Amino acid sequence: MLDPLVLLALAGVGLLAGFVDAVAGGGGMISVPALLSAGLPPVAALATNKMQSVIGTAMAVLTYWRRGYIDLRKLTLAIVLTFVGAAGGAFAVKQVDTALLNVIVPVALVAIAGYFVFAPNLSDADRTARLAFPLFGPVMGLLIGFYDGVFGPGTGSFFTVCFVTLFGFGLTRAAGHTKALNLVSNFAALLVFIFAGDVVWLAAIAMAVGQVAGGYIGARAGIRFGARLIRPLVIVVSVAMALRLLISG
Structure with missing residues (x-):
């Protein structure tokens, strides 16, 4: 049984994590250590984090969608394959050696941060796509979704950079579509955790309360400030995740 003050603190952490996640992804960097500090075992912390994250991400998706930044019809096949x-990644995680990912993923995240630092003309305006989204968007969803089920860190950054560089999305529209696919991948992995009985529901509910507020505020901030907020926050989150993976690895 968790202390009421711990639950209150987790709700505050959920709010902050939800805000960061709605804008740039990477809210798990904040929420997972908090759950571990509250005394949850690692698997329970990961499962509980997925539960509360799904709530905040759903709020962010709803906010972006209501303001016209997500085209769900265009995303349908990508949602299915994500x-x-x-789900395949979550089932395969016990058979996959993730040691190599501890090296590859930080390098990829630093490269993403470098792209957002140095790439010219990154704005909210759409640009010419390099690849056709109806054909290659679902492939992106399948591959990054599998990665999220197996490993996870940086999923939002990977989705965002693909939407921007491959499919020509402006940053705010990329953030909205990233949240939609991230919600799907998190929910698929969450189902596996729920059936395994790994979610600590009291902690998840406390954090979900904060996540609802954080997801809404973060999405509104992303819509209002656009590339001026999303670009620097993606850079900070990507570098922070890379450092955390290198240190923990």
Whole structure:
């Protein structure tokens, strides 16, 4: 049984994590250490984090969608294959050696941060796509969804950079579509954790309360400030995740 003050603190952490996640992804960097500090075992912390994260991400998706930044019809096939990939990754995680990912992923995250630092003309305006989204968007969803099910850190950054560089999305629209696919991949992995009985529901509910507020505020901030907020926050989050993976690895 968790102390009421611990639950209150977790709700505050959920709010902050939800805000960061709605804008740039990477809210798990904040929420998972908090859950571990509250005394949850690692698997329970990961499962509980998925539960509360799904709530905040759903709020962010709803906010972006209501303001016209997500085209769900365009995303339909990508949503299906993201779910398939993430569920497959969650089931395969015990058979996959993730040691190499501890080296590759930080390098990829630093490269993403470098792209957002140095790439010219990163704005909210859409640009010419390098690849056709109806054909390659679902492939992106399948691959990154599988990665999220197996490992996870940086999923939001990987989705965002693909939407911007491959499919020509402006940053705010990329953030909205990233949240939609991230919600699907998190939900698929969450189902596996729920059936395994790994979620600590009291902690998840406390954090979800904060996540609802954080996801809404973060999405509104992303919409209002656009690339001026999303670009620097993606850079900070990507570098911070890379450092955390290198240190913990």
